[in-house]
Amino acid sequence: MTDPQVALSMLALFIGLVFLGFPIAFTLMALGIFFGYFAYFDAGRMWRGFDRLDETASWWESTSLWIEGFYNNRIFDLFINQTYTVMSNEVLTAVPLFLFMGYIVERANIVDRLFSTLNIAAKNVPGSMGVAALVTCALFATATGIVGAVVTLMGLLALPAMLKARYEPSFASGIICAGGTLGILIPPSIMLIVYAAASGVSIVRLYAAALLPGLLLVGLYLTYVIGRAILQPSVAPRPTEEEVPSVKLGTLLWMLFTSFFPLAVLILSVLGSILFGLATPTEAAAIGALGGMVLAVAYRAMSFQRLRESVYLTVRTTAMVCWLFVGSYTFSSVFSYLGGEHLISEFVSGLDLTPLQFLLLAQLIIFLLGWPLEWSEIIIIFVPIFLPLLPMFDVDPLFFGILVALNLQTSFLTPPMAMSAYYLKGIAPPEVKLTQIFKGIMPFLAMVFLSMAIVYIFPQIVYHLPGVFYGN
Structure with a gap:
């Protein structure tokens, strides 16, 4: 041979x-x-x-x-x-700090207050409880970046409330599953840090590039939820006074001040310090971890047991990511030395693909890999196979990374291996069937593909903020 x-x-x-x-x-x-x-x-x-x-x-x-x-x-x-x-990779140093921030925030009893407040604030919006659940998922997923934790916690908190309010089970399930996956796309995302370490792309430019596509996807989700609630009111009935009580404006502002703003300020301070060059991602992650501990103390949720659990989970997840990198780097070095990378490059160049055809092929492969593999394994092991091919098709690694980040939403939403559906099914009431959850996530899966198409047609969605902050 x-x-x-x-x-x-x-x-x-x-x-x-x-x-x-x-x-x-x-x-x-x-x-x-x-x-x-x-x-x-x-x-x-x-x-x-x-x-x-x-x-x-x-x-x-x-x-x-x-x-x-x-x-x-x-x-x-x-x-x-x-x-x-x-x-010794400085980029990966931010991973344990962001993970620690997420695990601390998860245990700070913030989410139940946040969901209750947003539920009251959005009471007059069609599909108000679904909108509140989706916004809560987006904020919490952004703060933690841990899909399983967000889907599980929101499934315990929001799903029973929506079912009690006579929401269609599939519709309610789809909202929680889709909202829980947003943390791997919207900065400060751990997935983008891992992609930056694997590709050599600047993490601050990646964060700036991912912000508008992330907001675009959230906007599409909200549009679908509100639009379907208007066109089909039976799937999301308006809440009664008993289910969602009315409060005075001053009381509502105080509820927002004590639940929504602390988490939002934490996220914006971490992200803003990175985007405006006030701190490196590692320094901002350290401030975020400290801020998460301050929030936990302020909400009287800090205990030695919760701190120990957060540290343990952080170390375990960080070790997994780092050893994946060690194995991937060793494997890919030998694979390249034996000529495997050159052979793949010759094969792809022989297909005579256009840049669009190459992107479609690459995204299709990543979409299929999302069924058996986690996002971390796809980014660390398989994405580096595509990176040497990008110059051949004049594809920017920054743009490619954002498409991959959008695509990886599908790895949690595509039946039959939709992990977010299984996370939710594990804690959902017995009457909620897995087929109903699958049915509910399909429209959100369509929104992901639509967002990828919009980003490809209008690439300035990716390039605008990096250009504003750091120049072309």
Whole structure:
């Protein structure tokens, strides 16, 4: 077998092992080291030192030299260097800090106050409870970036309230599932940090570029919710006075001041300090983590048990991301050394695709990968395969990253592997069926595809804010 054929066998074996359920990070490392040993094998280097042996050499001396020769392979140097490179990456330093902020905010008892306040504030809007749930999801998802936590918590809080208000179960379920996934797109998004580390694109430009597409998607969701409530009032009846009481303006302003504004100020201060160049993403993440702790103390929700849980979950998730990077970097280095990257590049160039056809093909592949894989695995493992092809089709990595971020919303919303639906089903009342949840998320899935089309047709949605803040 030629080296490129070995590289393709390496990729095929990895995909097969993933579908068999092997841990992805350790599978990448194991395959990278195994095939890397073959790629970098140097017989002379391995047997170097054995000429020092003679007939009087002991068994221990021979064994020691053999072990030394076995490990005298450049793949081990590469693995150590890649591990050090990942662990010292300044961009990834922001990941644990943003995660910690999210886990602290999740445990600060903010969401129930926020949903109740927005529910009262939007009482006269068609589909008011759905609008309140969607805005709460968007804010909470932005603050945490943890899809499972947002969908689960909002499912426990908002879904029973909407069902009690006679909302159609599929409609209510779709709102929570779609709103809970927004955190991986709207800054400060952990997914964008990971993409920046994988692609080398500036994280501050990515944050600026993702803001308008994120707001566009939220706007499409809200338009659908309000429009359907107007055209089909039976799916979202207007709340009664018992379900949502009326309050005086002063009381409403105080409720907003104590629930909506603290979380909004935290998010805007973190994001604003990054966009206006007042702090690096890591520094802003540290301020956000401190702000999350202050909010938890202010809401009297801080305890040693909650702090310990937040630290534990932060460390566990960060370790997963970092070891995925280590495995991916090792795997991709060996894959490229064997000629796999060049072979893929030649194959794609031989297809004679236009830039639009290439983008459609790439997004289709990422869409399909979203069924069996998490967003972190797609960004760290498979997106780097497309990055060397972007100059060939004159595609900006910044623009490509925003399309990928929009596309990854679908990985949580596409049946039969829609993870947000399973998160919700796990805590929903027994009468809410999984098929109803699937039915409810399909219109929101259509909104995601519509937003991708709008962004492609009007690319200034992506480029406007980076141009305003940082120039072209």
